[in-house]
Amino acid sequence: MVDDALAARARSLDEEHHDTDLRGRFRLPAGTTYLDGNSLGALPVGVAEAVADAVTRQWGNDLIASWNTADWWGASARVGDRIGALVGSAPGQVLVADSTSVNLFKVVVAAARMRPGRDILLTDGDSFPTDVHIAEGAARVAGLVVERVSPADAPARIAELGDRMALAAYSSVDYRTGELWDLPAITRAAHDVGALVCWDLCHSAGAMEVGLDGHDADFAVGCGYKYLNGGPGAPAFIHVAAQHISSFDQPLTGWNGHAEPFAMSPDYAPAPTIERARVGTPPVLGVLALEAALKAFDGVGMAGVRRRRSLALTGFFLECVDALVPGIVVASPRDDARRGSQVSLRHPHAYAVVQALIARRVIGDFREPDIIRLGFAPLYLTHADVLRAAEHLREVLGTREFARPEFSVRGAVT
Ligand SMILES: Cc1ncc(COP(=O)(O)O)c(C=O)c1O
Numbered sequence: 001m002v003d004d005a006l007a008a009r010a011r012s013l014d015e016e017h018h019d020t021d022l023r024g025r026f027r028l029p030a031g032t033t034y035l036d037g038n039s040l041g042a043l044p045v046g047v048a049e050a051v052a053d054a055v056t057r058q059w060g061n062d063l064i065a066s067w068n069t070a071d072w073w074g075a076s077a078r079v080g081d082r083i084g085a086l087v088g089s090a091p092g093q094v095l096v097a098d099s100t101s102v103n104l105f106k107v108v109v110a111a112a113r114m115r116p117g118r119d120i121l122l123t124d125g126d127s128f129p130t131d132v133h134i135a136e137g138a139a140r141v142a143g144l145v146v147e148r149v150s151p152a153d154a155p156a157r158i159a160e161l162g163d164r165m166a167l168a169a170y171s172s173v174d175y176r177t178g179e180l181w182d183l184p185a186i187t188r189a190a191h192d193v194g195a196l197v198c199w200d201l202c203h204s205a206g207a208m209e210v211g212l213d214g215h216d217a218d219f220a221v222g223c224g225y226k227y228l229n230g231g232p233g234a235p236a237f238i239h240v241a242a243q244h245i246s247s248f249d250q251p252l253t254g255w256n257g258h259a260e261p262f263a264m265s266p267d268y269a270p271a272p273t274i275e276r277a278r279v280g281t282p283p284v285l286g287v288l289a290l291e292a293a294l295k296a297f298d299g300v301g302m303a304g305v306r307r308r309r310s311l312a313l314t315g316f317f318l319e320c321v322d323a324l325v326p327g328i329v330v331a332s333p334r335d336d337a338r339r340g341s342q343v344s345l346r347h348p349h350a351y352a353v354v355q356a357l358i359a360r361r362v363i364g365d366f367r368e369p370d371i372i373r374l375g376f377a378p379l380y381l382t383h384a385d386v387l388r389a390a391e392h393l394r395e396v397l398g399t400r401e402f403a404r405p406e407f408s409v410r411g412a413v414t
């Protein structure tokens with residue numbers, strides 16, 4: 001009975017939100033419910049063809065001329081602008097380059113140089129590990145001291161630290177719990193004491209509005225392979241607000257960031273544009289795959305993606321969980337205003353539960369220590385998928401299927 005009511009509700013939500021259902025823009029295997037687009041996004045239609053064209057025609061036939069004729073050289077900034085439009089950053093402020101880790105390193109060192117005499121880098125000790133590791137590593141290079149403070153406590157701590165604060169570096173969405181942190185409040189608090197902020201948008205870019213310019217964010221970094229669907233190892237992006245570009249003195253002074261790379265000067269002079277964030281030769285095939293993937297967002301407003309899909313899908317999943325798996329601990333906020341595009345559940349056998357779900361072709365992931373992490377990529381999931389996932393979860397838990405020995409064997413990549 002419960003299932004009938006939920007099935008009817010899933011159908012009516014899918015009808016109501018039909019205009020924003022972009023499943024047709026993706027190639028997803030039949031019979032799979034993919035809830036891991038927050039780790040590796042699905043393959044958009046047109047990417048395989050674009051990469052084949054880049055390989056066979058641009059590279060195979062046109063060879064080195066393609067740096068100009070196919071504008072390989074301009075691709076990093078061109079694709080950066082496309083991402084900028086999704087995260088609320090005006091053209092000329094976003095560059096596709098390197099990895100999120102490397103881009104964060106550039107920002108930390110540049111920010112320290114922009115705030116001489118200030119010694120604190122505030123960050124979240126519970127962030128995705130690379131954010132903490134890079135913060136510590138870059139801080140050593142730049143002469144900063146890292147203080148680990150939860151995003152919830154950051155505004156108050158920033159006010160206490162005052163003019164010791166150089167940079168606050170936070171994720172906008174917690175990778176484990178999916179909590180959406182208060183980007184406007186932390187940004188304001190940092191600016192009130194003359195500090196800078198950097199936002200890691202790995203778990204928000206492509207899933208919700210971010211409003212970087214609207215909130216006056218100084219810097220942001222994020223990856224191309226999650227909700228942006230750029231494919232495994234896709235290049236990342238970096239945002240530097242227009243007013244900071246001329247003072248963005250980043251430490252990785254490779255020849256691609258030079259004002260005139262082909263002058264082959266032995267002396268470094270940074271490009272006057274966002275291209276000063278470049279380091280070496282970009283991974284062109286990866287940048288072009290990402291560009292093709294971003295076509296999935298053509299004509300789509302991020303406000304609709306957020307409200308009519310991300311929040312509708314995660315909200316409906318919470319309803320399904322309450323009805324079908326009552327009592328399970330929900331680690332993600334129930335309040336829409338505080339939830340990213342994932343729902344995480346806690347279970348003492350979370351790893352085995354996730355493996356049992358995967359065996360049923362419901363793909364989510366496990367995160368230490370006890371998190372079943374389910375990502376709801378807004379473009380290609382439906383409310384029917386959401387219900388299917390919850391029904392499988394009920395069966396895996398209800399029958400204790402997860403206790404089968406094969407589900408406890410840990411693999412290297414999870
Ligand atoms: C918040 C966050 N930052 C950074 C990364 C990864 O950075 P990189 O692209 O350097 O591997 C991830 C996920 O891999 C992440 O979740």
Ligand SMILES: Nc1c(O)cccc1C(=O)C[C@H](N)C(=O)O
Pocket residue numbers: 038039040128175202233413414
């Ligand atoms: N980035 C990853 C990778 O390159 C291989 C395997 C997994 C991952 C990850 O998804 C980590 C990810 N940022 C996370 O939120 O857990």
